[in-house]
Amino acid sequence: MALEKTRRKVKLGRYMQALRKDTVPVLRPEDIAPQFRIAATTITRMEGGLTLPGFTLLQALLGLYGVTDKQRAEATRLWEHAKQGSTSVENVTDLPTKYRAFRHDESDAVLERALDVVAVPGLLQTARYAETIGEATRRHHRPEGWDLRAAAERQTRQRLLEGTNPLRLYAIMDEAVIRRVIGSPEIMAxxxxxxxxxxxxxxxxxxxxxxxxxxxxxxxxxxxxxSFEDDPDLAYLEYAAGGETVENAKDVQAFVETFEEVRRKVALSPKESAELIRAALDGLRNDDREHGMA
Known part of the structure; x- marks a missing residue:
């Protein structure tokens, strides 16, 4: 099974690492491994947020670290939180590790702010639009058939916008996004x-x-x-060959402020935006009819 880093596992891992490094003398993973007949990588992977330890191992480590009752309770809470967040995310097996981690984070979020200057934000892409984008980016070390899986992945993401407690989405895109014809006039329409x-x-x-x-x-x-109910905001920046998660509070706040400035002062209102999109759609249809008559 592939190792997957998630925000919840990272929080537990960081907490456990801090407890380990607080021991006197400081215990190293290679010091701990023989006592529990495990590999040292079991500790490093857990601390790095890649794996979730079993409950028995977690409690044994806490005992070895000599933690207080309060610290044990907090570690247990983080473990339970991470375990609840281990639900699999569909159609991401062949996608980059950092993107898979982002998808887990996105499934926990209550609010998403997305700003894109070149394409429709992923949560709002249709299957055929996403497939065309995927085909165009295949040269960036994408596996065969990635374009089709990207289309399926977009559709599963969109389930986050449905249900009784859906994700709240603010999506901002450049006018170039709605003017550039991706795939064909039919796909773009x-x-x-x-x-x-x-x-x-x-x-x-x-x-x-x-x-x-x-x-x-x-x-x-x-x-x-x-944005999450109980945790700090995080940002995810995409580029041609992958993406990067940003968790530094100061940096994330700068992105939030940038987004809000664009949303409130630069972008058209939702009503005006819908009118512009509708005009672009009418233009596509008119061009299609003219070509059909030619």
Whole structure:
């Protein structure tokens, strides 16, 4: 089974590492391993958030570290939290490790802010649009058939926007995103129709940054900020060959402030954005009819 780093396992791992390093003398993983007949990598992987220890091993380690009752209770709480968050995420087996970790984080989030200057944000991509994007990026070390799996992955992500307690999404995209025809006029028209449908949901806000505003916010690539009920925000920055999670509070706050400035002061209102998307959709349909008559 592939090792997967998740936010909840990382929190437990960091806490356990701090407890280990607080021992006198400091216990090293290679000092601990023989006592429990395990490999030293079992400790390092657990502390790195890659694996979740069994409850018995967790309690044994806490006993070895000589923790207080309060520390034991906190470690147990973090372990239970991590175990509850171990639900598998579909259609990500062949995708980069850091992206799989992001998907786990996204499934825990209550609010997502997504800003993209080149493509429709992932949560709002139709299957055929996503498949076309996947085909175009295959050269970046993507496995055969990744484009098709990317389309399926987008559809499973969209379930987060459904149900009784759906994810709240603020999606901002550049006007170039709705003007660039991806795949074909038919595929692009389907995508624009979906943006209008999704934007009408109570938990989804879609906004467009018009060409006329010039430079704004972060124009170096897609940016996503996730917010949680009890944990600090984190940001995920995408680039051609993968992505990177940012957890430094100061950096994440800068991304939040950038996003909110674009949302409130630069982007069109949701109503104006819908009108622009509808105009782009009508333009595609008119061009299609004209070509059909030619």
């Amino acid at each position: 389907e995508q624009l129709e979906y943006l209008l449908t999704a934007g009408a949901r109570r938990n989804v806000t879609v906004q467009v940054v018009p060409f006329g505003v010039g430079a704004y916010g972060t124009m170096s690539g897609p940016m996503i900020v996730l």
